[in-house]
Amino acid sequence: MSSLLKITDLHVSVADTPILKGVNMEIRQGEVHALMGPNGCGKSTLAYALAGHPKYTVTQGSIEISSPDGETVNITELEADERARLGMFLAFQYPVVIPGVKVADFIRHAISNIRNPDRKEGEGLVGMREFRKEIKAKMEELGMDVEFARRYLNDGFSGGEKKRMEILQMAMLQPKFAILDETDSGLDSDAVRVVSEGLAKLAGPEMGVLIITHHERLLEYNPPKFTHVMLGGRIVETGDAALAEDLHNNGYAGVRERHPDADADNAKAEAAAV
Ligand SMILES: Nc1ncnc2c1ncn2[C@@H]1O[C@H](COP(=O)(O)OP(=O)(O)OP(=O)(O)O)[C@@H](O)[C@H]1O
Numbered sequence: 054m055s056s057l058l059k060i061t062d063l064h065v066s067v068a069d070t071p072i073l074k075g076v077n078m079e080i081r082q083g084e085v086h087a088l089m090g091p092n093g094c095g096k097s098t099l100a101y102a103l104a105g106h107p108k109y110t111v112t113q114g115s116i117e118i119s120s121p122d123g124e125t126v127n128i129t130e131l132e133a134d135e136r137a138r139l140g141m142f143l144a145f146q147y148p149v150v151i152p153g154v155k156v157a158d159f160i161r162h163a164i165s166n167i168r169n170p171d172r173k174e175g176e177g178l179v180g181m182r183e184f185r186k187e188i189k190a191k192m193e194e195l196g197m198d199v200e201f202a203r204r205y206l207n208d209g210f211s212g213g214e215k216k217r218m219e220i221l222q223m224a225m226l227q228p229k230f231a232i233l234d235e236t237d238s239g240l241d242s243d244a245v246r247v248v249s250e251g252l253a254k255l256a257g258p259e260m261g262v263l264i265i266t267h268h269e270r271l272l273e274y275n276p277p278k279f280t281h282v283m284l285g286g287r288i289v290e291t292g293d294a295a296l297a298e299d300l301h302n303n304g305y306a307g308v309r310e311r312h313p314d315a316d317a318d319n320a321k322a323e324a325a326a327v
């Protein structure tokens with residue numbers, strides 16, 4: 054049995070502008086889902102709304118997590134850190150440089166917050182010896198240089214190193230649901246390979262994954278069971294891996310033609326963003 058992330062009729066506004074207009078999606082632990090769609094359709098907005106970013110206001114609908122024993126928690130109003138404790142992970146959520154904080158220390162705090170949710174600052178940290186053993190094992194599994202953990206967080210990190218950091222975080226946190234928003238089309242092929250291979254190693258029966266990407270490679274390594282197409286703030290089509298491939302090869306013209314109302318909304322959003 055597995056946990057379920059259920060998104061029902063989700064409407065989200067940013068600064069009073071409605072962006073998502075009724076999104077429905079169900080992601081089970083162990084499933085890989087791809088979310089595709091033209092620029093400005095609302096993909097990143099969905100990722101931030103799921104993670105609980107305060108700028109993204111849910112005006113209607115719900116986000117719920119159901120555990121295998123049938124217990125359902127409505128997370129729509131929960132803070133980001135509470136969602137993280139329940140197993141949600143938005144990759145690329147810490148792109149900031151934190152001066153003087155080493156990769157290993159950051160991850161030790163992050164896993165301590167999740168494993169000992171009632172801990173106070175300075176208490177309840179995962180033991181150093183246990184932590185070192187764990188991070189070393191994960192880094193070996195992912196083919197990472199152990200020296201990496203001694204570096205300062207994101208300080209001077211290359212694109213590929215930032216991706217390594219995020220994959221390592223995911224390996225250590227072992228989320229139930231991971232959302233990867235590959236917004237950065239400027240990722241070089243090394244960075245795309247890092248995240249593609251890393252995710253393929255980590256994703257398994259315990260993880261539900263939502264991949265938002267324009268990179269074919271990521272989906273080649275992690276073939277989606279479901280591909281969702283977003284247009285004008287709603288999911289207009291859902292298919293399998295073949296749909297993702299078709300969109301990569303042929304673009305969104307066909308989708309736009311089949312869904313003129315959503316297309317009109319998308320065009321408005323694109324015009325507003327310019
Ligand atoms: N913080 C914000 N402030 C104002 N408008 C926003 C904000 N975030 C998103 N929007 C608007 O919401 C719409 C959807 O944006 P979003 O970033 O979710 O699109 P996307 O599908 O991720 O696009 P891309 O493929 O370019 O990453 C756009 O019109 C965008 O301008």
Ligand SMILES: [Mg+2]
Nearest residue numbers: 096097098236
């Ligand atoms: Mg985006």
